[in-house]
Amino acid sequence: MPSTLAADKAVRPTTVPAPAARGGHRHASLTVRGKDRPGIVAAVGAVLGEHGANIVSLDQYSDNPQGGAFFQRTVFGLDHLGAALPAIEEGLRQRLAGDFELEFTLRDLSVPKRVAVFASKSDHCLLDLLWRHRRGQLPVSVAMVISNHPDTAEEVRSFGIPFFHVPSAGADKSAAEAAQLRLLRGNVDFIVLARYMQILSADFIERVGVPIINIHHSFLPAFIGAGPYAKAKERGVKLVGATAHYVTENLDEGPIIEQDVVRVSHADTAAELQRRGADVERAVLTRAVQWHAEDRVIRHGNHTIVFA
Missing domain, CATH: 3.30.70.260 (ACT domain)
Structure with a gap:
């Protein structure tokens, strides 16, 4: 499997230093x-x-x-x-x-949790997390970014973060997930799916052994599949939003950490709906990651208690 694993082994993850005490x-x-x-x-x-x-x-x-x-x-x-x-x-x-x-x-709390970020071609959530981390707004250590596409490699490396390209094509994801597990095992405390457009298998979720946070648009379970904002425009939706939740083997049904919406109108194009949706996704994911990193979220069954 082609990848960029070897090229990044010498790069060390960046950490937001704890405030001097x-x-x-x-x-x-x-x-x-x-x-x-x-x-x-x-x-x-x-x-x-x-x-x-x-x-x-x-x-x-x-x-x-x-x-x-x-x-x-x-x-x-x-x-x-x-x-x-x-x-x-x-x-x-x-x-x-x-x-x-x-x-x-x-x-x-002076020891930040180590996080791996998974991403695909869409970069708005990924780069927002890295930018906020660099500015000291997220109390985490970014151990690595793993992507099934190489598109964001140079931008990620500009933050001093190791980038690993692990292709994941076709129905059989076992080879890709095995490569991801080798990178992750013992190196991270949780994972963030920053618009990672691949479905994780139940076997991977069990074997990785750490919490996984996902972000998606709030239209689910409606408008499934490609082009959700175009479908939303056709239906005349009045709200767009995002949901951040923990990942379970039941797709997009894990315990919800945070949600938010913005009001839109008939005058907004599908592209404008998507842009505004991306803004909400960034904000919701940031809050979910921060709250998890600060131990503000307690899972209880299929819901959460969030001391925000």
Whole structure:
């Protein structure tokens, strides 16, 4: 399979540096989920307080206070956080997992999540993500861009990002997906499909083992296939928009992270509808990526709780 894999092996991913902190003061995120019951918030606060941590934000949600599902996101600051995290984690395990049977995730926010971006010929979402990343607006490390077309290679490399061309043609995608898995395994924490116009197999989704975020126009399930904006123009739609969601084996049916729309009129051409739709796609995908990178999204069944 022809590719540009070898040419980019020496290129290192770029990372947005964490803001300088006085005295080693850094922040961590703590997400909690499980069955709601009295005392959870107090228990979290007690553990963090025992270690001298300062809670800077706390959001919580319960879908039913009488034994329903409980979700919480806490951000706290602490000097010498890296050294203190193991002890904090053990304290949380004893109190939350032991006493309350809750699941939790604890992460140092100064260590950005590593992301791989998949793209095809359409570049508006891809280049917007790279531009925002370069300006420090996205707290991620862009490990690589993988595309089934070579069209955006030079633009991606101008950002200092490794670009890999992995062709994916025909019904059998196994060779392409095997090449992608070799690049991804152990190198990324999540994947973003920035208008990647290929369907990922259930086998790939399972084997890659990290969350995958997709973006698409909001017309689905209507106007399936090529030329959705032309079809929308013919139907006289009054809104165009975009949906960002996690990828599952059920096409475009994964848990939704973010959506938005803009109003259009009969005077807009199909090209204008597409341009305005692209603007919404960029904004929606950026918010979804940022919220995921900041641990603001908790998956629950086939929907999400988003502490935006």
